[in-house]
Amino acid sequence: HEQLTPFPGDFLWGASTSAYQVEGGWDADGKGPSVIDIHMHRPEGVTDFTVAADHYHHYSEDVELFAELGLNAYRFSIAWTRIVPDGDGEMNPAGVAHYHRVIDELLAQGIEPVVTMYHFDLPAALDAKGGWSERATIDAFERYAQVLFQEYGSKVKFWLTINEQNMMILHGRAIGTTGRSGQVEGKELYQQNHHMFLAQARAMVLCHELLPEAKIGPAPNIVSVYPATCAPEDIIAADDWDAIRNLLYVDLSVRGSYHNLAWAYLCAKGWEPEILDGDLELLAAAKPDFLAFNYYSTQTVGASRGDSSDIQVRGGDQQVVRGEVGLYRAVKNEYLPVNAFGWEIDPVGFRTTMRRLWDRYRLPLIITENGLGAFDELVDGRVRDDYRIEFLKLHLEQIRLAISDGVEVFGYCPWTAIDLVSTHQGISKRYGFIYVDREEDALKDLARVRKDSFFWYQGVIASGGDSL
Ligand code: BG6
Numbered sequence: 001h002e003q004l005t006p007f008p009g010d011f012l013w014g015a016s017t018s019a020y021q022v023e024g025g026w027d028a029d030g031k032g033p034s035v036i037d038i039h040m041h042r043p044e045g046v047t048d049f050t051v052a053a054d055h056y057h058h059y060s061e062d063v064e065l066f067a068e069l070g071l072n073a074y075r076f077s078i079a080w081t082r083i084v085p086d087g088d089g090e091m092n093p094a095g096v097a098h099y100h101r102v103i104d105e106l107l108a109q110g111i112e113p114v115v116t117m118y119h120f121d122l123p124a125a126l127d128a129k130g131g132w133s134e135r136a137t138i139d140a141f142e143r144y145a146q147v148l149f150q151e152y153g154s155k156v157k158f159w160l161t162i163n164e165q166n167m168m169i170l171h172g173r174a175i176g177t178t179g180r181s182g183q184v185e186g187k188e189l190y191q192q193n194h195h196m197f198l199a200q201a202r203a204m205v206l207c208h209e210l211l212p213e214a215k216i217g218p219a220p221n222i223v224s225v226y227p228a229t230c231a232p233e234d235i236i237a238a239d240d241w242d243a244i245r246n247l248l249y250v251d252l253s254v255r256g257s258y259h260n261l262a263w264a265y266l267c268a269k270g271w272e273p274e275i276l277d278g279d280l281e282l283l284a285a286a287k288p289d290f291l292a293f294n295y296y297s298t299q300t301v302g303a304s305r306g307d308s309s310d311i312q313v314r315g316g317d318q319q320v321v322r323g324e325v326g327l328y329r330a331v332k333n334e335y336l337p338v339n340a341f342g343w344e345i346d347p348v349g350f351r352t353t354m355r356r357l358w359d360r361y362r363l364p365l366i367i368t369e370n371g372l373g374a375f376d377e378l379v380d381g382r383v384r385d386d387y388r389i390e391f392l393k394l395h396l397e398q399i400r401l402a403i404s405d406g407v408e409v410f411g412y413c414p415w416t417a418i419d420l421v422s423t424h425q426g427i428s429k430r431y432g433f434i435y436v437d438r439e440e441d442a443l444k445d446l447a448r449v450r451k452d453s454f455f456w457y458q459g460v461i462a463s464g465g466d467s468l
Contacts, residue, residue, distance in 0.1 A: 005404040007465035012112060012411030014073030015066070015418075015433060015457075016369050018119035018163065020049050022420040023079065025056030029094035032085025034121035035131075040176035046426035047440040053420050053427075054446050059102050061448065062418055065434055067109035069454055070461035074106055075368050075413040077116035077163065080123055080144055087123030088140035096151055103155050113156050114368070114413065116219065117148060117203065119163040120177040120423075132192035133184065141199040142206060149210045159207055159216040160292050160368060161200040166249040167221050169193045175423045187271045194273035197252045201286035208287075217288035218253035219368045222246050222295055224353040228302030228331040237303040237328035240265070245299070254291060254361045256284035265327075290410070291361055294369035295395075298349035300333040341373055341429065347394035354402035354409060364408045370395055371415035373422060373429040376451065383435045383451035392453065396460065396468055418448070433457055 020026075020036050026049060027033070042048045055062055066074055080087065082095030106113050118141070126137050148159075168177045169189060184192065200218060207216040225242045227234035243261035251259040257280070258266075266272040301323070304310050310323035323329030336344040354365055372391040376383050392414060403409055419432035426440045435449040459467050 003404075004400050007400065007403065008410065009464070010410075011465070012073035012114070012366065012413070013461040014071055014075055014112075014114060014411055014413035015069070016075040016413040016415050017055070017077075017417050017420055018116065018121075019077040019079035019082075020052070020119070020121045021422070022053045022076075022416075022418065023056040024049070024051040024054040026050055028056060029082075029098065030085060030092040031079065031095060032081040032087070032092075033124040034079065034081045035124050035127045036121050036176055037081075038124040038127075040424075042426070043424075045440055046424070047421055049421055051438075051443060051446075053418055053436045053438075055418065055420075056098070058446070058448070060105060062434070063102070063105045063109060063111070065448060065450070066106075066111060066417055068458070069417075069433060070458050071111050071417070072461075073112040073114050073158075073411055073413060074417060075114035075116065075160070076102075077119035077121075078148065079121055080118060081121065083147055084123065084140075084144050085125075087126035088136070088143065089125075091147060096147070099152065103152060107155060112158065113152075114158040114160065114366075114411075115148070115152070115156050116160040116163050116368075117145060118161070120168065120175060122177070132195050133188055135195060135198075138195055138199040138202065142202040145203040145206055146210070149207055149214075153211045153214060157214055158366075159203075159214060160219040161203050161216060162196060163219050163368075164221040164294060165193070165196050165200075165218070166245065168196075170245070186269065187273070190266055190271045191273045194275070194279070198279060198282060200253065201256070201282045204286040204288060205282070215289035217290040217292050217363070217366075218250070219292040219294060220246070220249045220253070221369075222250070222293040222353055222357065223297060223299045224349050224356060226298060226300045226333065226349075228300055231303065233303035234301070238301050241299065241301045241328050250291070250357070250361065252283060254288060254363060256280070256286060288363065290366055291357060291363040292366045292368040293353070293357065294415070295350055295353055295367060296370065297344045298333070298336075298346045298352070300331045301328040302331045304328055339372060340375060341425070343373075345372075345391065347391075347398045350395050351398040351402045351405070354399070354407045355405055358402075358407040364410050366409070366411040366413070367399070368413050369415040370412070371431045373425075373431050375428055376419075376430045376435060378435055378437060378449060381449065383449060385451045385453045388451070388453045389456045392457070393468060396465065400465065400468065 227238040247259045248262035310329040416431040418434040419430045419436040422429040433454040437447040
């Protein structure tokens, strides 16, 4: 492109967090336990989520810092168990009041709240009753959604239904999202998946009924795929992987139907969910207004060799990718560097992802996560995270290229606004623009320190992206 299209004037320059990873106060003011609180046992030396960044008590100070950073959007999640402690029983007025205060402070600072309704933290009480295996959990989610829309609907325009449903299904054990259902596999797991889509569909329909001005969409994790070579068998393998890993989830959210390759895969395994009368009609009736997605990396896959050599595991932890005998194997992409945790870094793949999503779904896109986990160090009051600046700069440039390609992108919320506890590697794996002074085991004073990336992003936002 000789001439790059500028970022739109109303672009949402944001940043992200999730409740259980940032808030702490896991049982404060009547909050009930979530599956994470109950089932997520930390490995030796890795912090739990009990205090996290203590954003629950520091939100006011934190929102002021977000305003100083220049954010005009903040993507965060509401903890279901603060609003309805046991998931389907009494409401907790103190929890409801908490998020009113957070939202009011954001709005007072000119920051648009972008609210995730459910980010991994299913109420433990629902899990004990069968969690997403039970259709009653769909009713509970709809009821919770109704409370959110009624309480906050006059203040919140952007709603995200379920964060990374695909990661919960494919990697629930590592993330600890599933509790009892962490033991669930195969047919029951995909039954849970089906129920979550029904819950999401009910929430989207309800949102449009109650809040005609609001916008709502899903937030899957998307990992675009490359075939290992141009061998036709590798193309087939890459398509299969894409269907099972990505398109199953986005098609159900946007088109309201099962992707044919994903469905064929489920049938071949004997894992196809039971679909009751009315399910498909509900899925088809629920239409998102936009597509949010989280992007960290891409994946390269080759055709199956038909034996156990297919089961290669690569990458770090949550991004762990396994091949599947008879279908595909994970391959290292020789063209891409990796971060400290083994995740391949692929800014150009980000542009590819935006192009493909726009091409397939024609829905406005917002990136609700993208970022670099690193072992930041606070030295003499400063965090020199030039590696993060480089990562974010390279990715923002690709958004601008995608916009110039004709893709509609309306916001960018990198992970994370402020340091928080990673899903299963503690707080020393940091992502924030703001450093939180604590170690895994030592809480210290939890002081907030602006990293170098804070000042860099501040400049980017102030220039509307022109300074990139
Ligand atoms: C996403 C999740 O999968 O990746 C976040 O939505 C998570 O909750 C983020 O923190 C980064 O992963 P990790 O494992 O480094 O925390």
